[in-house]
Structures are given as C-alpha cells and as structure tokens.
Amino acid sequence: GYSTSAGIENPINPSIKVHCTQLLINGNFVDSASGKTFPTYDPRTGDVIAHVAEGDAEDIDRAVCAARKAFDEGPWPKMTAYERSKVLFRFADLLDKHIEELATLETWDNGKPYEQSAKIELPMISRIIRYYAGWADKIHGLTIPADGPHLVQTIHEPIGVAGQIIPWNFPLLMFAWKVGPALACGCTIVLKSAEQTPLSALYAAKLLHEAGLPPGVLNVVSGFGPTAGAALASHMDVDKLAFTGSSETGKIVLELASKSNLKPVTLELGGKSPFIVCKDADVDKAVELAHFALFFNQGQCCSAGSRTYVHEVVHDEFIEKAKARALKRSVGDPFKAGVEQGPQIDSEQFEKILRYIRSGTESGATLITGGDRLGSKGFYIQPTVFANVKEDMLIAQDEIFGPVQSILKFRDMDEVIRRANSTRYGLAAGVFTNDLDTANTLSRALKVGTVWINCYDVFDATIPFGGYKMSGQGREKGVHCLSNYLQVKAIVAPLKNPAW
Ligand code: NAD
Numbered sequence: 001g002y003s004t005s006a007g008i009e010n011p012i013n014p015s016i017k018v019h020c021t022q023l024l025i026n027g028n029f030v031d032s033a034s035g036k037t038f039p040t041y042d043p044r045t046g047d048v049i050a051h052v053a054e055g056d057a058e059d060i061d062r063a064v065c066a067a068r069k070a071f072d073e074g075p076w077p078k079m080t081a082y083e084r085s086k087v088l089f090r091f092a093d094l095l096d097k098h099i100e101e102l103a104t105l106e107t108w109d110n111g112k113p114y115e116q117s118a119k120i121e122l123p124m125i126s127r128i129i130r131y132y133a134g135w136a137d138k139i140h141g142l143t144i145p146a147d148g149p150h151l152v153q154t155i156h157e158p159i160g161v162a163g164q165i166i167p168w169n170f171p172l173l174m175f176a177w178k179v180g181p182a183l184a185c186g187c188t189i190v191l192k193s194a195e196q197t198p199l200s201a202l203y204a205a206k207l208l209h210e211a212g213l214p215p216g217v218l219n220v221v222s223g224f225g226p227t228a229g230a231a232l233a234s235h236m237d238v239d240k241l242a243f244t245g246s247s248e249t250g251k252i253v254l255e256l257a258s259k260s261n262l263k264p265v266t267l268e269l270g271g272k273s274p275f276i277v278c279k280d281a282d283v284d285k286a287v288e289l290a291h292f293a294l295f296f297n298q299g300q301c302c303s304a305g306s307r308t309y310v311h312e313v314v315h316d317e318f319i320e321k322a323k324a325r326a327l328k329r330s331v332g333d334p335f336k337a338g339v340e341q342g343p344q345i346d347s348e349q350f351e352k353i354l355r356y357i358r359s360g361t362e363s364g365a366t367l368i369t370g371g372d373r374l375g376s377k378g379f380y381i382q383p384t385v386f387a388n389v390k391e392d393m394l395i396a397q398d399e400i401f402g403p404v405q406s407i408l409k410f411r412d413m414d415e416v417i418r419r420a421n422s423t424r425y426g427l428a429a430g431v432f433t434n435d436l437d438t439a440n441t442l443s444r445a446l447k448v449g450t451v452w453i454n455c456y457d458v459f460d461a462t463i464p465f466g467g468y469k470m471s472g473q474g475r476e477k478g479v480h481c482l483s484n485y486l487q488v489k490a491i492v493a494p495l496k497n498p499a500w
Pocket residue numbers: 165166167168169192193194195223224225226227228229230231233244245246247249250252253268269270271301302349399400401
C-alpha cells in the first residue's frame with residue numbers, strides 16, 4: 001500500500017498536489033532509516049515545495065535487498081516477456097493520462113516551461129516506454145555454426161540488479177531512459193533521483209506499480225550524491241550501474257564501481273558541443289536553430305550547442321541577429337503560456353553561471369547582450385551572448401550549463417574540424433549547411449556521438465545517444481541500450497551425430 005500524505009497544493013493549479021515524498025522500497029512508500037528529510041525548492045522563488053525523505057547508505061542497502069530478492073525469486077525476470085511488455089504499455093498509458101500532474105510536478109520542481117514539460121517531454125517519455133515495451137519480447141540469442149561437433153546457442157539474460165543515478169535537468173525523461181530498457185530486459189532496479197528534483201520520479205514510480213509492476217522491481221531512493229549515490233555505486237550486490245550527470249561525478253562512480261565489485265558502468269556525461277554555421281547558410285534559419293541548440297531548457301542540456309562556430313562570410317550578420325533573437329527570448333514564470341525560459345535549477349548553478357559570465361568578460365570575449373541576473377527573486381538569468389570567443393577561454397572549454405551562447409569565427413573546413421574537436425568532450429554537434437559534401441565531411445570528421453544536420457536535439461526513442469571522449473561510455477536509447485542490461489550466455493553441447 002501507498003501511505004501518501006494529504007498533499008501540498010501547487011500555487012498555480014491547486015488541484016495538483018505533492019503526495020509522494022517518501023522512499024519507494026519493495027512496493028511501499030517508507031520513511032528513511034534515519035528519519036531525515038531534505039527540502040526541495042521551487043526555483044521560481046527559492047521557496048520550499050516539500051520535505052522529502054533523505055535516503056542514505058542504509059536505505060540503499062534496504063532497496064538493493066528488495067531488488068535482489070525480486071530478481072532472484074521473481075516473478076519479474078521469470079515472467080513471460082509479453083507480460084513484462086504489457087506492464088510497460090499500461091505504464092505508458094498512465095503517463096499519458098496523468099500528463100497534467102506530471103508536467104506540473106516537473107515544472108514546479110525544475111523550473112522548465114510548463115508547455116515544454118507537457119507538450120514536448122511527457123510525450124517523449126511515454127514514447128520511450130512504449131519503444132522498450134515493444135522490445136521486451138524481441139530480445140533473443142543466436143544458434144552459431146561453430147567448428148567441431150557442437151550445438152552452440154547464445155541466450156540473453158537480464159544482468160540482474162541495476163543501479164541508476166539520474167540528474168535534475170530532465171528528471172522524468174532520464175527516469176524513462178533508464179527504467180524502460182532495464183525493465184524490458186527483466187532487470188530489477190534501485191534508482192537514485194537528483195536531490196534538486198525528487199518529486200516526479202516518485203509519482204511516476206507509483207504509476208508504474210499501478211500498471212502492475214511487482215513489488216521490489218523498481219525502488220526509488222531520493223537523497224544526495226556522496227551518501228546515497230556513492231552507496232549505490234559501491235554496493236556489492238548491484239550488478240550494473242548507469243549514471244547520467246557531470247564528468248567529474250562520472251569519474252567518481254566509475255572508481256567506486258571498480259573498487260567494489262567491478263560492476264559494468266555506462267556513463268552519460270557532459271558536453272561542449274559545437275554548432276557549425278557554414279558559409280552557405282540562410283542566416284535567419286541558422287540563428288534560430290543555434291539559439292534553440294543553446295538556450296533550450298535554460299541551457300541546462302548535456303547536448304547544448306555551446307560553441308557556435310560561424311563562418312567569417314556570415315559572421316557579422318549572424319552576431320547582429322543572434323543578439324536580436326536573445327533579446328526577444330521571453331524569460332519568466334515557467335507556468336505562464338508563451339514563456340521560453342524559466343529560472344535555473346538552484347542557487348549553486350545560478351552563481352556558477354554568473355561566475356562563467358564574468359570569466360568570459362575578463363578573458364577578453366565581447367559581451368553582446370545579457371550578462372546578469374534577471375529580477376531580484378528566483379534564479380533567472382538574462383539570455384547572454386558572447387562573441388570573439390577563443391578556444392583557450394574557460395567559457396569555450398567548460399560546460400556552463402546555462403543560457404550563455406559563445407560565438408567563434410572560422411575560415412575553412414580543416415580549421416573548424418580541428419577546433420571543434422579540440423575539447424575533452426565529444427557528445428554531439430550541429431552542422432548547418434545545404435552543401436552535401438560539407439555535411440558529409442563534417443559529420444564524419446567530428447569526434448562526437450551524435451551529429452545533427454540542419455536540426456538539433458532530435459531525441460527520438462529509436463536513436464542511440466552517448467558520448468566520445470569524456471562525454472561518456474556506452475549508448476542509451478535505441479536498440480544499443482539493451483546490451484547494457486543483458487548478459488550473453490553461450491551454451492555449448494556435443495552433437496551426437498554431427499553428420500546430421
Ligand atoms: P552531478 O554529476 O553531481 O549530479 C548527477 C547525479 O549524480 C545526482 O543524482 C547526484 O546526486 C549524483 N552524485 C553526485 N555526487 C555523487 C557521488 N559522489 N556518487 C554518486 N552519485 C553522485 O551534477 P550536479 O552537481 O547536479 O551538476 C553539476 C554539473 O554537472 C552541471 O553544471 C553540469 O555541467 C553537469 N550536469 C550534466 C548533466 C548531463 O545531463 N550530462 C546533468 C546534470 C548536470
């Protein structure tokens with residue numbers, strides 16, 4: 001049973017309340033072992049929304065025990081794949097039915113525009129759950145014609161208990177990217193949400209149980225990184241770890257995994273993705289797409305097109321128009337219709353972004369527009385554009401994770417390829433051109449996991465996503481993600497009469 005509270009009313013839509021604030025362990029909402037809670041804040045005001053149970057090592061251990069039992073004793077991994085797929089399909093239907101509640105929780109806790117939550121992200125979330133629901137009964141091995149008189153088959157088994165650690169920039173979408181493939185494969189899960197945004201994962205997990213998920217299959221522990229997160233990464237009974245967040249924390253969890261039980265780890269980390277505007281570009285269209293590539297989600301995207309390379313032939317016109325577009329961006333209360341940009345997630349990120357803006361000016365970049373906070377309440381930042389940015393500046397190397405566009409001028413292809421590849425990251429890139437040879441050359445030369453040509457941030461469920469270099473290891477979404485949650489077992493037996 002779910003012991004949920006009477007609920008905390010959303011100030012914009014009082015009918016929508018926060019009910020789920022406890023940890024979800026073995027199918028029940030429970031307090032943390034320590035009894036501790038932590039506040040989660042409304043980034044529009046900095047006010048507390050709710051106090052949420054704070055999980056720590058002991059709670060992670062309880063959750064892993066429940067997931068272990070649910071894996072070893074079933075029924076989940078032993079159910080037919082079709083039965084598992086039906087649970088996921090029912091979950092997707094419930095996600096669609098509860099778009100308003102889920103999108104409200106997401107915007108309230110994260111600050112992203114409500115229209116974005118409800119009309120862009122929620123449909124992507126149910127879509128990816130259906131995508132993996134469809135895979136559940138299509139995962140199978142091979143019969144292999146090996147040398148010698150042997151019957152050789154491979155079977156794909158679920159890897160076991162998956163630990164999953166997710167960030168705050170897309171709380172529900174990251175939840176779906178993680179739990180969809182793991183559940184389709186028959187794994188059980190302990191998921192740790194981000195401490196900034198614990199609310200939507202708890203509500204979605206409740207819906208998943210309503211869809212028929214057996215207890216213990218998905219456990220959700222809210223809490224902090226160095227306590228709950230580290231306990232999960234180093235737990236001896238977790239068989240696989242999937243992490244999304246910063247490259248710094250990625251290094252830590254990889255080390256914890258190797259120092260404990262060598263659990264395999266997939267990492268989706270940061271980026272400093274180039275967006276390359278070629279000389280043949282229609283400048284108005286290029287400006288609009290480059291603006292979207294950087295400013296979407298308050299600039300808080302791992303894939304943000306945060307180095308805008310513009311060919312010298314169109315450069316000056318591009319700067320003027322990029323400035324005009326940034327000035328036109330509507331920033332304000334994310335619950336208001338038509339608002340494109342809400343507040344940043346919290347005071348820490350807010351201060352960090354303002355520090356990067358100061359560093360940009362100090363290192364000699366030209367501030368074209370913006371450059372300061374907006375208003376005096378909440379974590380709003382002016383859409384900011386820098387020109388004359390050089391690769392040796394901090395703002396061209398570090399992930400700012402905010403509404404700060406950096407424009408760099410280039411002359412020829414070889415030069416832009418070399419410069420675009422000159423960071424420690426390799427997550428994504430945008431190429432804006434109508435020239436087929438340019439598009440082909442750039443998309444092959446860039447050392448990144450995704451190249452978007454004349455489009456950006458196309459996150460279809462079917463397309464693999466992941467990073468080169470320090471942007472990560474492994475792929476999520478699409479068919480490639482399944483292998484993260486599977487063991488391939490080879491079964492070899494002698495053939496009595498090899499002639500037949
Ligand atoms: P983070 O990497 O610290 O947090 C991501 C997740 O990891 C959270 O759930 C967090 O609790 C957990 N975590 C933190 N320390 C941990 C530890 N020692 N062991 C296990 N888990 C741990 O990211 P952040 O501090 O929220 O943000 C910092 C920067 O990270 C941002 O400015 C941005 O550059 C980057 N970031 C990237 C993404 C992405 O999608 N790639 C998402 C969020 C943040």
